[in-house]
Structures are given as C-alpha cells and as structure tokens.
Amino acid sequence: MNENLFAPFMIPVMLGIPITTLIIILPSMLFPAPNRLINNRTIAIQQWLTKLTSKQLMNVHSPKGQTWSLMLISLFLFIASTNLLGMLPHSFTPTTQLSMNVGMAIPLWAGTVTTGFRNKTKMSLAHLLPQGTPTFLIPMLVIIETISLFIQPVALAVRLTANITAGHLLMHLIGETTLALMNINLFSAFITFTILALLTILEFAVALIQAYVFTLLVSLYLHDNT
Amino acid sequence: MVLVVPVEKKLMDVKIKDLPNWILTQGFTPKGTMRAFQRGYYQYDNKYVNINKGSTLGVSMVLAADVLFNYCVSYKELKREQLRKNH
Numbered sequence: 001m002n003e004n005l006f007a008p009f010m011i012p013v014m015l016g017i018p019i020t021t022l023i024i025i026l027p028s029m030l031f032p033a034p035n036r037l038i039n040n041r042t043i044a045i046q047q048w049l050t051k052l053t054s055k056q057l058m059n060v061h062s063p064k065g066q067t068w069s070l071m072l073i074s075l076f077l078f079i080a081s082t083n084l085l086g087m088l089p090h091s092f093t094p095t096t097q098l099s100m101n102v103g104m105a106i107p108l109w110a111g112t113v114t115t116g117f118r119n120k121t122k123m124s125l126a127h128l129l130p131q132g133t134p135t136f137l138i139p140m141l142v143i144i145e146t147i148s149l150f151i152q153p154v155a156l157a158v159r160l161t162a163n164i165t166a167g168h169l170l171m172h173l174i175g176e177t178t179l180a181l182m183n184i185n186l187f188s189a190f191i192t193f194t195i196l197a198l199l200t201i202l203e204f205a206v207a208l209i210q211a212y213v214f215t216l217l218v219s220l221y222l223h224d225n226t
Numbered sequence: 227m228v229l230v231v232p233v234e235k236k237l238m239d240v241k242i243k244d245l246p247n248w249i250l251t252q253g254f255t256p257k258g259t260m261r262a263f264q265r266g267y268y269q270y271d272n273k274y275v276n277i278n279k280g281s282t283l284g285v286s287m288v289l290a291a292d293v294l295f296n297y298c299v300s301y302k303e304l305k306r307e308q309l310r311k312n313h
Binding site for chain 1: 275278292293296297303306
C-alpha cells in the first residue's frame, strides 16, 4: 500500500530512459504560435486569455518592472498548463517534484533581489525594516526580516509542491476508498464519490490558483525591488 | 535489365514488414530529426487544429493520446492492482 501510494510521483521511465524531458516539453506543443492577423479559434482563445492575465498581473508595475512581463507570463502559462495536464488520468505532473520547483523559484527570486540591490540599493535595504517600529526593536526586526527574505524561495517552491502533491494524493486515497466501499455499503460509496467529484473540481481550481500565486509572489518581490 | 532506383517513401506508404528498413534509410542527424518532428507537428496542426470552424477536437485527440501513452508507461506498476487471480 505504501509503495502504491507514491508510485504516481515516481519519475516515469520508458525502456530504462527517464522521459521527464518529453513530458515537460508537451505543454508547449499545445500552444501554437499566432501566425496571422486573424487566427484560428484555438489561438484566438489563447491570445485572449493571455492578454487578460498579463493585464491583471503587470498593471501594478513601473515600466522597468514591466520588462519582466514575458518571463512572468510564460511562467504562469507553464505552471498552469503543467498542473492542468497532471489532472488527466495516469499522467505525471512535473511540478510535484521539489527539484523542479526549487529550480524555478530560486533563480527568479534571486533575480528580483539582485535587480533591487544593483539599481536601488538604499530602497531595497530599507525594505528590511517595516515603517514605524520602535527604536529598541530595530536590530531584532532586521534579523527577522532578513530571515524572512531568505525563506521566500524555499516557501515558493515548497508551497507549489505540497499543494499539488497533496491534492493528487487525496484524490488517489478517496478514489480507492470509493472502490473499496462499493462492495460493503453502496450508499456510503455514493457519498464518497460525491466527495471525490467536489475534490476534483477543487483540484482544477487549485491547479490554476497555484500558478497564479507563484507568479503573483514573484511579481510582488519584483515590485519591491524596482 | 531495368535498374530499380529506390524512391523516398512517406511513412504512410511503407508496409509494416518494411518498417525497420525504412527507418534505417532516414537520416539520423539531429537537424534531420528536428525537421521530421516539425513536419509532423505542422501536418497535424494544419489538418486538425488550424481550421476555420475549429473545435476542441484537435487538442482533445492529443490529450487522449497522452493518457494512453502514460497508461502504457505505468502499466507495470498498475498490473499489481488488477483484480484477476492470474496475471
């Protein structure tokens, strides 16, 4: 039972070769590039959604921060499409692997911090101390704010991993419960199935929300530093 | 005596028993492989996705193929959970 529970999160291997790269490349093939002025419906819908998201995300930034919009929108699209593809039966979700999420979080966070330090050193250092603190609390608060700054990338990565992994695990367990209860008591199996249906809807929402949260936080760190 | 010149055949014209020989006749440079994938991608795209009154059919076929592919890859672990007595 223990091994079966975490089997969906193991790296898929075909003929002894890990095919993780192919699975990561797959979402990009579902977004064709717009060729013409008026495109087919698939591209038109994707363009509309991208415009909506990018306006929502990048409105708050200064022009210097808006140079990051390509990076942030592609990050959002990648995480959202990877999470949504992981909702298909039997598929492998790369964002459940902590290694990948840390690989996304640390460079982006480091980029925002470095931009702030290089261009506006005084302002980014000033962010380490909230406004209006009593004087005798200042040393302790600077230490606390520094620790919270360094925890940001770890929190970004672990948040995404834990949310997606926990959701998939829950769906697995409740699905197995439903199957097991079908032979014992049909009514309780039906209730469990309803819970499963609601959970699936929640998981679709979580897939999108997590992408949004990740990108939003990176953009927030960017806003602090530009 | 008639000299037979081998003509380049497309994938759909090759008979199944000739398949290994046909694969060997294709060049295996990275650029050639990339171009083959690109051709395949655009052939699928123009036939099923890039059409006037498009629907979700084009993308859904890809997703269904993805489900099947992942099932095949994870078949070995799933075999243990089958309800049959003899595997």
